[in-house]
Amino acid sequence: MSTPNSSSDPRRPGKVHRYTRPSVGGLVDDPTAEYMNLFGMIFSMCGLMLKLKWCAWAAVYCAFISFANARSSDDTKQMLSSFMLSVSAVFMSYLQNPQPMMLPW
Amino acid sequence: MKNAILWLSLCYVCLMVCRTKSANPHNAEIEDNDFAEFEDFEDDEHADTAQTDKAAPSPKPDHPKIVMAPEADIDPDQADDEDEDDDGLVEIEGDEFDHFQDDEEFEGFDREKSSKVKGQEKPPDLKITPVPAYLQNNWESFYLEMLMLAGLAVYFINFLAGKSKNNTLSTAWFNVHRSLLDEHFAFVGDDGTSQEMQSGVLVKESENIYTLWCSGRVCCEGMLVTLKLLKRQDLVSTLARMFRPASDQVIIKVMLESAEIDTFVMCLANKKVIGKLQKEMVDLNYFCPEKRKLDDRIPPTFQLLSEISEASTAVIDTKVITALNQFENLIEYIHISDQYCGPRIQDEAQPSKMPETTKIMMFCFNVPGKGQCSPKDMEAMKPLMMMVFHCLEKVRKIRLSREAKTKADKNRQRLAESYSKASHVQRSEAAQERREKKRRAEKERMMAEDDPDRQRKLEEKTLKKEQKKKQPKVKMMKIKAM
Numbered sequence: 001m002s003t004p005n006s007s008s009d010p011r012r013p014g015k016v017h018r019y020t021r022p023s024v025g026g027l028v029d030d031p032t033a034e035y036m037n038l039f040g041m042i043f044s045m046c047g048l049m050l051k052l053k054w055c056a057w058a059a060v061y062c063a064f065i066s067f068a069n070a071r072s073s074d075d076t077k078q079m080l081s082s083f084m085l086s087v088s089a090v091f092m093s094y095l096q097n098p099q100p101m102m103l104p105w
Numbered sequence: 106m107k108n109a110i111l112w113l114s115l116c117y118v119c120l121m122v123c124r125t126k127s128a129n130p131h132n133a134e135i136e137d138n139d140f141a142e143f144e145d146f147e148d149d150e151h152a153d154t155a156q157t158d159k160a161a162p163s164p165k166p167d168h169p170k171i172v173m174a175p176e177a178d179i180d181p182d183q184a185d186d187e188d189e190d191d192d193g194l195v196e197i198e199g200d201e202f203d204h205f206q207d208d209e210e211f212e213g214f215d216r217e218k219s220s221k222v223k224g225q226e227k228p229p230d231l232k233i234t235p236v237p238a239y240l241q242n243n244w245e246s247f248y249l250e251m252l253m254l255a256g257l258a259v260y261f262i263n264f265l266a267g268k269s270k271n272n273t274l275s276t277a278w279f280n281v282h283r284s285l286l287d288e289h290f291a292f293v294g295d296d297g298t299s300q301e302m303q304s305g306v307l308v309k310e311s312e313n314i315y316t317l318w319c320s321g322r323v324c325c326e327g328m329l330v331t332l333k334l335l336k337r338q339d340l341v342s343t344l345a346r347m348f349r350p351a352s353d354q355v356i357i358k359v360m361l362e363s364a365e366i367d368t369f370v371m372c373l374a375n376k377k378v379i380g381k382l383q384k385e386m387v388d389l390n391y392f393c394p395e396k397r398k399l400d401d402r403i404p405p406t407f408q409l410l411s412e413i414s415e416a417s418t419a420v421i422d423t424k425v426i427t428a429l430n431q432f433e434n435l436i437e438y439i440h441i442s443d444q445y446c447g448p449r450i451q452d453e454a455q456p457s458k459m460p461e462t463t464k465i466m467m468f469c470f471n472v473p474g475k476g477q478c479s480p481k482d483m484e485a486m487k488p489l490m491m492m493v494f495h496c497l498e499k500v501r502k503i504r505l506s507r508e509a510k511t512k513a514d515k516n517r518q519r520l521a522e523s524y525s526k527a528s529h530v531q532r533s534e535a536a537q538e539r540r541e542k543k544r545r546a547e548k549e550r551m552m553a554e555d556d557p558d559r560q561r562k563l564e565e566k567t568l569k570k571e572q573k574k575k576q577p578k579v580k581m582m583k584i585k586a587m
Binding site: 010011012013014015016017018019020021057060061064065068069070071072073100101102103 | 246248249253290309310312314320321323324326327336
């Protein structure tokens with residue numbers, strides 16, 4: 001494959017177009033972050049209301065996974081709020097019942 | 106003399122009886138005082154309580170039977186006399202003190218309670234509750250919590266390491282290809298947000314996706330390079346990759362100018378992904394229903410979908426075949442289309458409106474290493490970028506024959522008609538529904554009308570309308586008088 005020589009320079013400075021981001025609506029390629037965000041909130045609520053320690057810990061994990069898979073264009077406030085909610089669920093469940101977590105068997 | 110002795114003996118016996126009566130049958134301490142005679146009652150009370158105690162170990166002593174012992178001092182003569190005096194035996198029974206056993210004689214005395222109290226004297230059972238786990242100074246009981254925290258720490262460490270690795274790989278790719286891109290484009294690397302255009306910006310879409318926009322070249326509006334790296338920052342994905350290995354990918358999307366490409370759709374892809382592409386991509390699904398036969402020189406791992414065979418033959422020339430053989434594992438697919446509109450939206454059953462199409466060339470390359478790549482592996486991808494520019498120049502020069510052009514145009518027209526039919530059907534269905542609703546509303550209004558005259562008038566009105574609709578439409582034409 002031959003590289004273009006100087007006489008046939010393909011560059012055209014007058015034809016420069018600015019980059020336009022594709023509209024983030026409709027389908028998302030990878031919905032992992034959204035699903036994990038949702039699960040995190042559900043687990044946090046279960047941990048707070050039903051006083052289940054394992055739910056609270058699962059919420060923390062979901063928040064971490066959501067953060068790791070999030071895009072730069074995603075709202076950081078929402079991620080931060082779900083993370084704080086999960087941490088508060090862990091704290092509240094241990095404040096109400098300081099016993100260590102037990103395995104079900 | 107005998108009588109005197111008899112009287113003396115009788116007196117003596119009486120004295121003895123009195124003495125025994127006044128004596129302490131229960132061995133109580135008797136004080137020799139004025140109140141000695143009252144001490145009998147105290148002794149008798151104790152006797153009552155002793156009698157009421159059922160659990161008393163010692164048997165209740167009955168009132169003693171007092172039998173006079175024979176007098177030792179008495180003369181034998183008197184003894185003979187005493188034999189005659191056996192009738193003088195005094196037997197004292199316990200009946201005289203029964204009133205001490207009577208409950209009614211005493212006030213405020215609970216016999217049952219006292220017996221109960223005496224009955225509950227066995228030692229109580231002590232239940233020793235174990236000390237709760239959280240009050241123990243024993244951190245070992247929190248082993249699950251330690252495990253959770255350890256898991257989070259591992260995840261976080263993996264996140265930092267994965268993020269750093271991806272950043273290194275993307276930067277390495279950019280550094281390797283920068284010079285080549287600068288030769289072909291006037292402007293390399295624009296983030297699209299800043300007011301002044303800044304070159305050399307590799308946009309970070311997420312921790313594993315990086316994009317690079319290049320523009321300012323003949324025959325194309327621009328080129329978007331997407332580095333779709335593996336999710337090394339996510340521990341769950343890393344563990345999943347142990348079971349299903351995957352590669353980092355570089356997706357190059359060249360936006361062609363309208364006049365630069367003729368009308369054809371083709372896709373040369375690895376047989377593992379060609380089926381999925383044909384299902385998902387709208388243009389491939391419609392224009393390339395069947396797979397075409399490939400040149401024998403091309404490795405059998407590749408398959409071809411093509412609308413116009415002469416166009417695909419023109420694109421896949423000797424140099425491309427050489428590259429296909431050399432980089433067989435690295436080339437995922439090459440998709441060239443003038444009707445590209447992206448993947449099919451699963452939710453929509455039948456889209457009524459024809460989607461907007463663009464003319465594009467898409468190349469998907471796998472980074473060598475199968476997930477275990479290093480920055481040095483980016484050097485091996487430079488020839489693939491050169492192949493992209495070669496294909497671009499080739500596509501720009503392709504001109505279809507008349508038959509091929511007619512065939513392509515017919516296909517596009519058929520597609521446009523199908524969309525317009527679908528939209529027409531939808532519109533007519535919507536209109537029919539609206540008419541039905543209106544008719545139903547009118548009927549309901551008629552039924553709800555109380556006045557029979559008004560009801561009749563409404564009925565006549567609706568009948569007239571229906572008759573008018575049934576009549577054929579006649580066009581009135583005006584003829585000008587000469």
